[in-house]
Amino acid sequence: MNNESFTTVWDLMSGAASAMDLLVQGRPMHHEQAAYLAYTIAEEMGLNDNLKRLAMYSAVFHNVDAVCVDPEVEKNGKGGLYEIGTSLFMDVPETRNIGLVVRMMNGNHQAEDLARKRGLSDVAAVVLIAVNASLSINPNKPVLNQVATIVKQVHQVYTGEVSNAVLEAFDRVAEREFVWMDMLFHPQNLHKSVGNIRGLSIAETMTLTKIMAQLIDYKSSYTAMHSAGVAATAYAIAELLGMSDTECMKMAIAGNLHDLGKLKIDNSILDKPGRLTKDEYNTVREHAYYTYAIMSQIRGFEEITEWASFHHEQLNGNGYPFHLSEKDLCLGARIMAVADVFAAVAEVRPYREGMGRNQALDVLLDDVDRGILSEQIVDVLKKNYETVNGYRDKWCRDAGKKYYDAVHRGVENE
Secondary structure, three states: OOOOOOEEHHHHHHHHHHHHHOOOOOOOOHHHHHHHHHHHHHHHHOOOHHHHHHHHHHHHOOOHHHHOEOHHHHHOOOOOEOOHHHHHHHOOHHHHHHHHHHHHHOOOHHHHHHHHHOOOHHHHHHHHHHHHHHHHOOOOOOHHHOHHHHHHHHHHHHEOOEOHHHHHHHHHHHOOHHHHHHHHHOHHHHHHHHOOOOEEOHHHHHHHHHHHHHHHHOOOHHHOOHHHHHHHHHHHHHHHOOOOHHHHHHHHHHHHHOOHHHHHOOHHHHOOOOOOOHHHHHHHHOHHHHHHHHHOOOOOOHHHHHHHHOOOOOOOOOOOOOOOOHHHOOHHHHHHHHHHHHHHHHOOEOOEOOOOHHHHHHHHHHHHHOOOOOHHHHHHHHHOHHHHHHHHHHHHHHHHHHHHHHHHHHHHHO
16 A cells, blocks of 8 residues: 555645745745746746646745744844755755755855756746745735736846746736636645646655654754654554554654644744743644644545644643544544653753653653543553654654754855
8 A cells, every 4th residue: 555645746735835834924825826826837938847846846845944044144143044944855856856946046056056957947937936926915905906016026126137938928927817816815726737746655745744844843953853753653652553554654644744833833932941921832732723724635634634633632631722532532643642742751852851761751651640641552652662762762863963964054054
């Protein structure tokens, strides 16, 4: 079954676009709008299927480096972004061109030279125009009354900077009223043109969601390894319980994406060293719902969505955001809840060091006594502590190395 279609590229990209929208306050559907327009312009130019899809994917992730702000540059008052987000795409052969196009869009001269050699300059220009046109739309005013102004602004900014072929294709697309209406209200209509693109096996899905997990975690150095730890713990426990290979991989995918909603939370809260205020804690509590809202859009993720987004529910019914109780929580959700707590207490946080075996188990067993966590799952972890923690430690070390390598490269690039 691992080579069979599990979900589709379209569904996963749509979910990723919704997740990236959490980074842009007040701009719902921005990344999907940009993807719609980028694909449409590329199609008008007559670009081949691979380049059209690259334009779409790059538009979805054009904001990826905004996840990680360079603290050294900020400290010196210079502004600027790490290229940590794009480095994740550059490290995977299948997604390398996405990272290259986004870096070129953001003015990386090395990326510009390489993109030209690969014939990707026009793709980067298409995405730039699509992104800026999407951001120029005022959703509170009739969109067709804005088109002339948007087209004029695009020409003012990009004439002489991009090829005439890109600008001419944009002009032709801009004349079609339905394009702007689709962008504003139904950018998912792009699906009618591109179809599902192709199916993804569960192994491919696991690889791509690992990139998303890293983006989620890299918002803060203190969470740079958290999703990897949750995914590893959930995978190990599922394996110990005799779940199938496919179910174990689904548990890992759920672990990768369980904190997807945290993309919406400001770093001042995520990095706060002291106790959160009530308002700050309520802000954090929202993340589980956003995880649910985004993942429930992805076909093939029905079980994974529940496992991932119910990780803060409690057997006693006092969890959030749905206040489910023991009768409502399946095995996968119970595993994920234990995995989240275990990974959190075992890793370093702003306010404490990571806990050792006895201290971590004390926290988990106390949660069992209070009716929060499943006694069955905690017992499996306790009896197989070295095995489970070995998985967690290895996956976290791998994730941590990727993070600190990316940070090091970011400092050098400045």
